[in-house]
Amino acid sequence: MSALETPPPATYDSAFLKACRREPVPHTPVWFMRQAGRSLPEYRKVREGIPMLESCARPELVTEITLQPVRRHNVDAAIYYSDIVVPLKAIGIDLDIKPGVGPVVEHPIRTRADLAQLRDLTPEDVPYVTEAIGLLTRELGSTPLIGFAGAPFTLASYLVEGGPSRTYENAKSMMYGDPELWADLLDRLAEITAAFLKVQIEAGASAVQLFDSWAGALAPADYRRSVLPASAKVFQAVEGYGVPRIHFGVGTGELLQLLGEAGADVVGVDWRVPLDEAARRVGPGKALQGNLDPTVLFASTAAVEAKTREVLDSARDLEGHVFNLGHGVMPSTDPDALTRLVEYVHTQTAR
Numbered sequence: 001m002s003a004l005e006t007p008p009p010a011t012y013d014s015a016f017l018k019a020c021r022r023e024p025v026p027h028t029p030v031w032f033m034r035q036a037g038r039s040l041p042e043y044r045k046v047r048e049g050i051p052m053l054e055s056c057a058r059p060e061l062v063t064e065i066t067l068q069p070v071r072r073h074n075v076d077a078a079i080y081y082s083d084i085v086v087p088l089k090a091i092g093i094d095l096d097i098k099p100g101v102g103p104v105v106e107h108p109i110r111t112r113a114d115l116a117q118l119r120d121l122t123p124e125d126v127p128y129v130t131e132a133i134g135l136l137t138r139e140l141g142s143t144p145l146i147g148f149a150g151a152p153f154t155l156a157s158y159l160v161e162g163g164p165s166r167t168y169e170n171a172k173s174m175m176y177g178d179p180e181l182w183a184d185l186l187d188r189l190a191e192i193t194a195a196f197l198k199v200q201i202e203a204g205a206s207a208v209q210l211f212d213s214w215a216g217a218l219a220p221a222d223y224r225r226s227v228l229p230a231s232a233k234v235f236q237a238v239e240g241y242g243v244p245r246i247h248f249g250v251g252t253g254e255l256l257q258l259l260g261e262a263g264a265d266v267v268g269v270d271w272r273v274p275l276d277e278a279a280r281r282v283g284p285g286k287a288l289q290g291n292l293d294p295t296v297l298f299a300s301t302a303a304v305e306a307k308t309r310e311v312l313d314s315a316r317d318l319e320g321h322v323f324n325l326g327h328g329v330m331p332s333t334d335p336d337a338l339t340r341l342v343e344y345v346h347t348q349t350a351r
């Protein structure tokens with residue numbers, strides 16, 4: 001290293017970042033989508049009486065909740081406790097997260113005039129994010145922090161529908177029926193999302209994950225034409241930071257190649273496609289993340305271990321593998337089953 005170069009951050013040699021960079025690892029790194037909050041009793045205790053979105057704006061609380069699963073499970077990375085709708089709330093969209101329902105939007109976006117609700121996001125809109133990540137990176141030391149955002153399609157699905165949907169009929173009818181309005185909506189969301197990820201990286205996040213959770217509702221040709229350009233814009237906007245970019249959606253077996261093509265360094269895979277087959281679909285030059293079915297954790301320890309072995313066997317020839325569930329931790333999961341799973345993956349893959 002020359003004197004002009006800055007030294008690498010404390011997280012640089014972590015198993016998680018090495019796996020993302022497709023370098024040899026001491027053991028397969030593990031973290032869980034939705035590891036913060038949800039199944040932990042210590043989470044429910046600190047959240048008592050505090051609405052979800054309010055909890056996201058309190059830096060000390062965000063720090064505590066983000067650290068809880070790291071302390072308890074010995075996972076290889078922390079994920080920033082927040083929600084995909086936080087940047088939308090921050091720019092003044094009237095929305096709330098209703099317990100047991102999810103995000104609900106007061107005035108859904110259906111017309112061109114409604115786009116005026118979507119102004120630019122600046123760091124001043126989310127000072128609590130910068131503050132919480134500063135606190136977190138100090139506490140985490142060599143453990144990387146993953147920042148995240150919702151991808152334009154998944155954000156649009158909530159904004160256009162007004163809440164969670166099974167069919168995305170309003171969003172998809174805009175996409176098919178008014179492609180110009182749709183493209184402008186997704187482009188606005190790409191700008192907001194990119195700005196939000198930049199805030200997190202500049203505050204110290206070591207990697208970012210773009211959640212396009214509901215992209216699996218789309219046929220590949222529609223995804224390529226109507227969604228990929230906006231997600232690619234987000235990935236391009238943060239490329240210069242050099243932090244690994246993870247791209248994930250549920251039910252995306254037919255989209256895996258496109259999720260990589262959008263600009264990801266790591267492609268997240270749900271439990272429906274084995275990792276060796278996923279690697280064939282994604283092609284060379286990318287690491288994969290996944291992909292134990294989250295419901296396996298409700299079975300016996302022996303069954304969890306057998307299914308975990310299947311995942312690890314199918315990952316044997318990958319260029320890089322980050323172990324995760326195929327979607328988020330389910331709220332009724334026994335936290336001890338997660339702790340045991342981390343230990344099992346670490347011991348099975350120790351090199």
Ligand SMILES: Cc1c2[nH]c(c1CCC(=O)O)Cc1[nH]c(c(CCC(=O)O)c1C)Cc1[nH]c(c(CCC(=O)O)c1C)Cc1[nH]c(c(C)c1CCC(=O)O)C2
Nearest residue numbers: 033034035036037052081082083084099100101102211213
């Ligand atoms: C689609 C989506 C959302 N939010 C998110 C996604 C993408 C991930 C995925 O596909 O699951 C992302 C998210 N939401 C939350 C996190 C925290 C970090 C982590 O992964 O641990 C992350 C990464 C906290 C949360 N986000 C939410 C909770 C639960 C609310 C609570 O604890 O009161 C938490 C801890 C609420 C939420 N927020 C959202 C939904 C569908 C729900 C569930 C509603 C419910 O079941 O109550 C929108």
